[in-house]
Amino acid sequence: MTRLQLYEQITLKGSYLCIGLDTDITKIPKHLLKYEDPVFEFNRQIIDATKEYCVAYKPNLAFYESRGPQGLESLERTVRYIPTEQFTIADAKRGDIGNTAEMYAQTFYDFYRFDAVTVAPYMGHDSVIPFIRSGNWVILLALTSNEGSKDFQLSGIQGQSGQSDEKLFEQVLRKARAWAGPDEMMFVVGATHPSMIEQIRRIVPDYFLLVPGVGAQGGSLSEVSKAGLNATCGLLVNSSRQIIYASQGEDFADRAREAAKKMQIEMKRQLETIIV
Amino acid sequence: MTRLQLYEQITLKGSYLCIGLDTDITKIPKHLLKYEDPVFEFNRQIIDATKEYCVAYKPNLAFYESRGPQGLESLERTVRYIPTEQFTIADAKRGDIGNTAEMYAQTFYDFYRFDAVTVAPYMGHDSVIPFIRSGNWVILLALTSNEGSKDFQLSGIQGQSGQSDEKLFEQVLRKARAWAGPDEMMFVVGATHPSMIEQIRRIVPDYFLLVPGVGAQGGSLSEVSKAGLNATCGLLVNSSRQIIYASQGEDFADRAREAAKKMQIEMKRQLETIIV
Numbered sequence: 099m100t101r102l103q104l105y106e107q108i109t110l111k112g113s114y115l116c117i118g119l120d121t122d123i124t125k126i127p128k129h130l131l132k133y134e135d136p137v138f139e140f141n142r143q144i145i146d147a148t149k150e151y152c153v154a155y156k157p158n159l160a161f162y163e164s165r166g167p168q169g170l171e172s173l174e175r176t177v178r179y180i181p182t183e184q185f186t187i188a189d190a191k192r193g194d195i196g197n198t199a200e201m202y203a204q205t206f207y208d209f210y211r212f213d214a215v216t217v218a219p220y221m222g223h224d225s226v227i228p229f230i231r232s233g234n235w236v237i238l239l240a241l242t243s244n245e246g247s248k249d250f251q252l253s254g255i256q257g258q259s260g261q262s263d264e265k266l267f268e269q270v271l272r273k274a275r276a277w278a279g280p281d282e283m284m285f286v287v288g289a290t291h292p293s294m295i296e297q298i299r300r301i302v303p304d305y306f307l308l309v310p311g312v313g314a315q316g317g318s319l320s321e322v323s324k325a326g327l328n329a330t331c332g333l334l335v336n337s338s339r340q341i342i343y344a345s346q347g348e349d350f351a352d353r354a355r356e357a358a359k360k361m362q363i364e365m366k367r368q369l370e371t372i373i374v
Numbered sequence: 375m376t377r378l379q380l381y382e383q384i385t386l387k388g389s390y391l392c393i394g395l396d397t398d399i400t401k402i403p404k405h406l407l408k409y410e411d412p413v414f415e416f417n418r419q420i421i422d423a424t425k426e427y428c429v430a431y432k433p434n435l436a437f438y439e440s441r442g443p444q445g446l447e448s449l450e451r452t453v454r455y456i457p458t459e460q461f462t463i464a465d466a467k468r469g470d471i472g473n474t475a476e477m478y479a480q481t482f483y484d485f486y487r488f489d490a491v492t493v494a495p496y497m498g499h500d501s502v503i504p505f506i507r508s509g510n511w512v513i514l515l516a517l518t519s520n521e522g523s524k525d526f527q528l529s530g531i532q533g534q535s536g537q538s539d540e541k542l543f544e545q546v547l548r549k550a551r552a553w554a555g556p557d558e559m560m561f562v563v564g565a566t567h568p569s570m571i572e573q574i575r576r577i578v579p580d581y582f583l584l585v586p587g588v589g590a591q592g593g594s595l596s597e598v599s600k601a602g603l604n605a606t607c608g609l610l611v612n613s614s615r616q617i618i619y620a621s622q623g624e625d626f627a628d629r630a631r632e633a634a635k636k637m638q639i640e641m642k643r644q645l646e647t648i649i650v
Contacts, residue, residue, distance in 0.1 A: 120473075120474070122477075158470075158474055158477075160468075160470060160474045160475075160477035160478045160481065161474075161477055163446075163477075163478070163481045163485075164477045164478070164480045164481040164484075164485060165485070166446060166450060166481075166485045166486070167443040167444070167446040167447045167450065168443070170439075170442060170443040170446055171443045174442060174443065189470075191468065191469055191470050191494075191497075192436075192467065193467055193469075193494055193496075194434075194436060194465075194467050195518070195519065195520040195591075196520065197396075198396070198434055198436045198437075199436075201398075201434075201436035201437055201439075201440045202436045202439070202440070204440045205436065205439045205440040205442075208440075209439075209440060209441070209442045210442070218467075218469055218494045218496050218497075219496060219525075219526060220469075220494050220495060220496045220515060220518075220526060220527065221467075221494075221515070221518050221520060221522050221523065221527075222520065222521070222522020222523055222524065222525030222526055222527070223521075223522045223525055224520050224521050224522040225520065225522050226522075239496060239497070242471070242496075242497050243471065244471040244472065244497060244498065244500050244501065245498070245499075245500050246497050246498020246499045246500040246501050246502075247497065247498055248498065249495075249498030249499055249549055250495060250496060250498055250542065250545065250546065250549075251496065251497075251498070253531050253532070253542070253545060254531065254532030255529050255530065255531065255532070255542075256529070256530030256531070256532060266526065266529070266531075266542065269526065269529060270526065273525055273526075315471075
């Protein structure tokens, strides 16, 4: 999917919502356990209920891998089921040397046919470049939503002058924007750092930001939107637990629809501030 | 496996060799393709041929994941086949927020039953701590073997005084040694930076280092050993392609045995320098 196609979906739906399919077999409603593949059945019903309110789905690989080969079969069925007009993100946070990164790119782009994959920057350019492909997207971790983001991402980096003039996550943004343009790369920026988003927009004005951390992790949709929206939206705000586990009863899909719709309504209002 | 048990295997075999099972179905000898699971058959023959010369096996997850659920079945069979006295490492380089990291720990420790998993530090303490378990090992990336290690890992970090007094990888080592001791944590240090290993030993004298980059990537076993060996060895030196693809003909297992034995002989010589 191209950036223009994504933006068209966003304007069509009045939504920049990404739904995280962090599907934990121990947390889904018990009545689904009678299905041959309960995780797929849960995802199928969530997708049917929410697809008109979101533009992207993001399965978190850990939740599928923890069930071994069978879990990956649930993933394969899920990705195949997601409508083609949705942007699909493998939340995998891979990062390895060139020949290995190439194998991961094949895994997510060619085998599972995701549009995008999340990648960690620690190993540098040759761990990221194999993921850059026309028609696909690398979504690089910059400033994550968790407490541990303070350990290294917010460390001050020594500049040319010997003075610290940027944080590690800013160095990541500055270096990475030279590796790929805004049609092939996005950045992960946690909603728990709204005050940093304006600053990030100065470094990467045109790139999409994938923003986790709204909802269960405490980030605010309106703060993130005010700081992060650009002329072509430039945001995908992710919500996982707050939507998919809105209810753990038989009404889970209806409650998920309501939770997604509620976010979409707020997003539509935010989008009106940029569309003139 | 405990640190003592690992050290016992090292002294018993006169080896601190780890063999990387980066098994690429397009590179294995053609006569294996008639087997139902050619990747497992290749691994089985490699393990049989090399197990007396090494103390650890390290499957690289990318090579299994790229074939989807079927590839993970080859991985599952492989890990089950590795003799229990071998230390097993999932080279997965995961790193995610706490609840996700916990799912990855379950994947590698509980589902596949690996001893250890490689983890990336970018997301900080709460992405690493879920992997710390008595009887298992987290192997944290510090200074990797690839060219891109210069992009961020070697960046100067601003110290307390406002002066840059350490590199990012040193900050990772210093912070991480407070998260887990040398019985639960190791560090990845590439063989392509032998001059840094002495300095790393000053920061983490007692920890095992997992050292990739000898062989195909150009690192030297003797330089790494001179700088890195400690009183209880403290090194696992990995070789992947140089051993498993020593030949692509029907003699691949014999050639792999010879390549592993050649490294073991050199390692035995190096170990004699520390054992008095």
